[in-house]
Amino acid sequence: NAGVTQTPKFQVLKTGQSMTLQCAQDMNHNSMYWYRQDPGMGLRLIYYSASEGTTDKGEVPNGYNVSRLNKREFSLRLESAAPSQTSVYFCAVTGRSYNSPLHFGNGTRLTVT
Amino acid sequence: KQEVTQIPAALSVPEGENLVLNCSFTDSAIYNLQWFRQDPGKGLTSLLLIQSSQREQTSGRLNASLDKSSGRSTLYIAASQPGDSATYLCAVRRGTYNTDKLIFGTGTRLQVFP
Numbered sequence: 532n533a534g535v536t537q538t539p540k541f542q543v544l545k546t547g548q549s550m551t552l553q554c555a556q557d558m559n560h561n562s563m564y565w566y567r568q569d570p571g572m573g574l575r576l577i578y579y580s581a582s583e584g585t586t587d588k589g590e591v592p593n594g595y596n597v598s599r600l601n602k603r604e605f606s607l608r609l610e611s612a613a614p615s616q617t618s619v620y621f622c623a624v625t626g627r628s629y630n631s632p633l634h635f636g637n638g639t640r641l642t643v644t
Numbered sequence: 645k646q647e648v649t650q651i652p653a654a655l656s657v658p659e660g661e662n663l664v665l666n667c668s669f670t671d672s673a674i675y676n677l678q679w680f681r682q683d684p685g686k687g688l689t690s691l692l693l694i695q696s697s698q699r700e701q702t703s704g705r706l707n708a709s710l711d712k713s714s715g716r717s718t719l720y721i722a723a724s725q726p727g728d729s730a731t732y733l734c735a736v737r738r739g740t741y742n743t744d745k746l747i748f749g750t751g752t753r754l755q756v757f758p
Contacts, residue, residue, distance in 0.1 A: 535687075562744060573648075573733070573750040574688075581744055589745065621687055629675050629737055630695050633746065635687035 533557055537622050537636035544612040544643045552607040552639050554622030560634075562625045563605035565589075565597060567618040568638075574621065580605055612643045646671040648736055650749035657724055657756055665719040665752045667734035672712045675737040679708050679719050682731045682751070691732075692719070724756045 538553045554563065565577040576589030580599040594616060596608045609616060622636045647670045657663055667677070676695045680688040692701045692708040694717065700709040707720040717734055733751040 571750065574735075574748040576745055579744055587744070623688075629744075630693065632678060632690035632693050633680075633688070633735070634690065635680075637687045638685075 535622055535624055535634055535636035537620075537639050539639060540637070541640050542642070544609075544641065546613060546643060548612050549608065549610050550612065550641075551609075552620055552622075552641075554605045554607070554636060555603050556622075556624045556634075557603070558624055558626075558634060559602070560624040560626045560631070561602070562627075563599065564623040564625075564633075565595075565605070565607045566621045566623060567591065568621060569618050577607065577620075612641075614643045617641060617643045646674075646736060646738060646747045648734060648747050648749040650732075650734060650752050652752060653750070654753040655755070657754075659724060659726060659756055659758050661724050661756075662720070662722050663724055663754075665721070665732050665754070667717040667719070667749055669715045669717075669736050669747075671738075672715055673738065674712065677708075677710055677717050678735050678737075678746070679706075679717075680733045680735065682733060684730075688733060721754075724754075726756050726758055729755050 535556045564579040566574040578597040580586045583602045598606045620639045623633045625631045625633045649668045678693045679691045682688045694701045694710040705722040710717045731751045731753045735746040735748045
């Protein structure tokens, strides 16, 4: 029972390159989230998906796209990476109830040079 | 706009001390508040979730309280241990529109030394 799995764990990109961060869960939860964590700024929501087939923008969506492939998987794509996107990216999931706790993956550390 | 603040940003205490971490939020219309622990290089682990109708939640040596009217929550750690060293974050879930979104504080980095 892995919970929330993120791949890759580390990635280095050059400015302008593209990549997709993968997130998969085996918790059968409906809601999935992508956050970025930067020093001094805390966690900021990029996109979220309340259920399969739906996605919504969070606080900092510019430069990112997402796909909710099925109930288990929620991917985050950087089409043209910029140094400002250097960060640690976390995927999180939660159940249908708003009083369900949030469960996080271990993160992807991305550096854009 | 909901803002969440955690003070202090860092705390260093000797093993065995009881300690309190603080979390403040500006909008009292929240659905719930969660406390998380984050170890270096890891994701966040949910510790306690307090619903808006509750005053406190307890798990082992941890006790979290919530005072919505004053916009405050505290996380009490009893008899601290070196293994408690981590960053502790609080997050509120909005009680009005955009209820799917959680707003996080920037965390308190705790070090417990032997």
